[in-house]
Amino acid sequence: MHPEQTFGGGQLNEYVDVEELVANIGLDEADVAWRKDFIGFDDDDARRLADLEPLLRDNQEAIADDFYDNLVVDERTREIIERSPKGIDALKQTQRAYLVSLASGDYDRSYFQNRARIGKLHELLDMPLKQYVGQYGVYYDLLLDRLNERIQDQVIDAVEEWATDREQSDRGGLGGLAETLGFGTERDDEVTLEESFEETIRGAIDDGLRDVLALLKVINLDMQVAVETYVDSYAQRLERSIDRRKQLAHEVETDVQGPIDELHETSEVVADRAERISAHTSTQADAVGRAASELSEISAGVEEIASVADDVSEESERTERLAAAGVESADDALDDLQAIEDATARVEGAATDLEARTDDIDDILERLEDVADRTTMLATNAKIESSRSEAADGTMGVIADEVRSFADQTKADIAAIEDAVEDVRADARRTVETTEETVRRVDDGTDRVRETVTSLEEIHEAARSTAAGIDEVTTATDQQARSVETTAGMVDDLSTTADRVATAAESLAAASQEQTASLQQVSQSVGRLTDEEPQPRTPIYERIG
Incomplete structure (x- = not known):
């Protein structure tokens, strides 16, 4: 081909x-x-x-x-x-x-x-x-x-x-x-x-x-x-x-065209409001003068607040010192309570030991009572034997009587000792109970003292924070006093500016009228608008394949 x-x-x-x-x-x-x-x-x-x-x-x-x-x-x-x-x-x-x-x-x-x-x-x-x-x-x-x-x-x-x-x-x-x-x-x-x-x-x-x-x-x-x-x-x-x-x-x-018409109407409204602004500005100038007078009074009040803040700061520092002292005293009370608790524990131990010793005494008395019973029995037997005896001097009888008398006295002494031991035991029990009650109260007192310490520490911290806050208040008050003075000066300047704004508002009204005329020219110019960026096109060779 x-x-x-x-x-x-x-x-x-x-x-x-x-x-x-x-x-x-x-x-x-x-x-x-x-x-x-x-x-x-x-x-x-x-x-x-x-x-x-x-x-x-x-x-x-x-x-x-x-x-x-x-x-x-x-x-x-x-x-x-x-x-x-x-x-x-x-x-x-x-x-x-x-x-x-x-x-x-x-x-x-x-x-x-x-x-x-x-x-x-x-x-x-x-x-x-x-x-x-x-x-x-x-x-x-x-x-x-x-x-x-x-x-x-x-x-x-x-x-x-x-x-x-x-x-x-x-x-x-x-x-x-x-x-x-x-x-x-x-x-x-x-x-x-x-x-x-x-x-x-x-x-x-x-x-x-x-x-x-x-x-x-x-x-x-x-x-x-x-x-x-x-x-x-x-x-x-x-x-x-x-x-x-x-x-x-x-x-x-x-x-x-629509926005231009709206803008035209808005311009007229602006002109009207500009006149109102001028009137309001005059009123504002008077208000600013009154504000300057009130600021002077506020400045005096701020100075008084600063003085009170100094007094409060001193009192806050005193409170902080007292709270610190209270914390130290509470710590000492905790130490004393701890000593009492230790002594009470020792007393409780001694009472317990005493109760144990009375039990030992009971054992001894039981044995003595048994000996007394036997002695009585021996005296009885000796009496019987002495009555049977043909001895003329009656010695066994006398011995028997003495033994019985000794046995009876011994029983009486044992009974007294038992009563005393029971009293000691009862006292020991009451002592233990009292000691336990004392321990509970000491524990409660300790807890309350600890709570008091905690509260005192919080009071101390709060007092410290309060003191710091008062310092900040004092500083802020001083700054506020300076700011009030500055503001008073600015208010004076504002009063002057308000007068200038009133003058500018009048100029704004005139400018708004000129703007309305310019908008009409813009509306005519828009009709001759022909500028546009060309739309990008995709080359044919990029569409192939």
């Missing part, structure tokens, strides 16, 4: 309405004819381009490769190439097809319609116009190198043809050519070239240049159409921008 048969099949084409495009730029048959006539492009140029087709076809690959090699070197052109949905190889193929199409077209409306589509595709890639047109400079350089060689070959062919013709004349052969060029002869005239040879050379060069001119003409026509697609795009953007700005101006005028 020939490259020119695949020319223009990229993805961007679906975003181009060619018929609308050519209609916008006015590209019809009459316009094409005028363009061709204006630059002198005729059938002879079309024939010459057809003669150049073999040259362009033979060099299409080399020219396309060199063309893109030049473009990719520059960063900006390389960026445009990278935007294209086609790869570099596909772009080279398109370029080869375009190159051949320059010499193989009918150069009618369809041909230039295709050229308009090509220009639009470049514009869709956001290729700047200067870059698009500038690329033709690279193209000229590549084409003219081949055309220069072709012209040189044409000149050589013409010379050889002329030499062949000269061989058939009387002065033929290389000698005739040498004489024509001015060699091997001593002619006196200054003419060194035969007119026919000069005409041959000139004719060959002129023919080659006409080929170049024909190629430049068709490229110029291509450029015209492509540039107009850019101009059309710019014009459409400008028209859309103008339409948006007109719409914006209309919307702004509509939106602003």
Whole structure:
């Protein structure tokens, strides 16, 4: 398949309405004819381009490769190439097809319609116009190198043809050519070239240049159409921008008119209120004077408060000292209570030991009572035995009576001892109970003393805080006194300022009236509003893929 048969099949084409495009730029048959006539492009140029087709076809690959090699070197052109949905190889193929199409077209409306589509595709890639047109400079350089060689070959062919013709004349052969060029002869005239040879050379060069001119003409026509697609795009953007700005101006005028009317009414209200402010300011000035007098009285009161605060501070310090002394006394009382508690514990222990000793005494008394019982029994037995005895002196009887008497006395003493022990035991129990009650009361007293200590400590801390607070009050009162004096001075200044405000209020009323007049001018100016920032658009090449 020939490259020119695949020319223009990229993805961007679906975003181009060619018929609308050519209609916008006015590209019809009459316009094409005028363009061709204006630059002198005729059938002879079309024939010459057809003669150049073999040259362009033979060099299409080399020219396309060199063309893109030049473009990719520059960063900006390389960026445009990278935007294209086609790869570099596909772009080279398109370029080869375009190159051949320059010499193989009918150069009618369809041909230039295709050229308009090509220009639009470049514009869709956001290729700047200067870059698009500038690329033709690279193209000229590549084409003219081949055309220069072709012209040189044409000149050589013409010379050889002329030499062949000269061989058939009387002065033929290389000698005739040498004489024509001015060699091997001593002619006196200054003419060194035969007119026919000069005409041959000139004719060959002129023919080659006409080929170049024909190629430049068709490229110029291509450029015209492509540039107009850019101009059309710019014009459409400008028209859309103008339409948006007109719409914006209309919307702004509509939106602003209401607030302007309200502002106009508000200005009148402001003017009225400014007059009222002026009146209120005069009243305020009088009030400020009275406030200054009252501040003087407040200042005296603050000084009195400062004096009282000093007295309270001294009393608070005294309270703090007493609370501290109370805490120390309470601590001493706790120590004494602790000593009493320890002594009571010892008494309780002694009473307990005493009760235990009475139990031991009971055991001893029981044993003594048993001995007394036995003694009584022995005395009884001795009495019986003495009555039976025939002894005349009665000694055993006396002994028996003494023993009984001793036993009875012993029992009586034991009974007394038992009563005493019971009394001691009872006293010991009462002592233990009293001691326990004393311990409980001492514990309660200790707890209360501790509570008292805690309260005293809190009182001490509160007194300390109160003293600190009083100091702060004193400081604050002093500061307040100074502030009141400062405020009194400010009130005097305020009184002066109030007078100035009254004057300014009158000026405000006048300015408000001027503002109302200015608003009317603003309302008229808004109708001429046309400024708007263009809306950003998403490039076509970013929507692909």
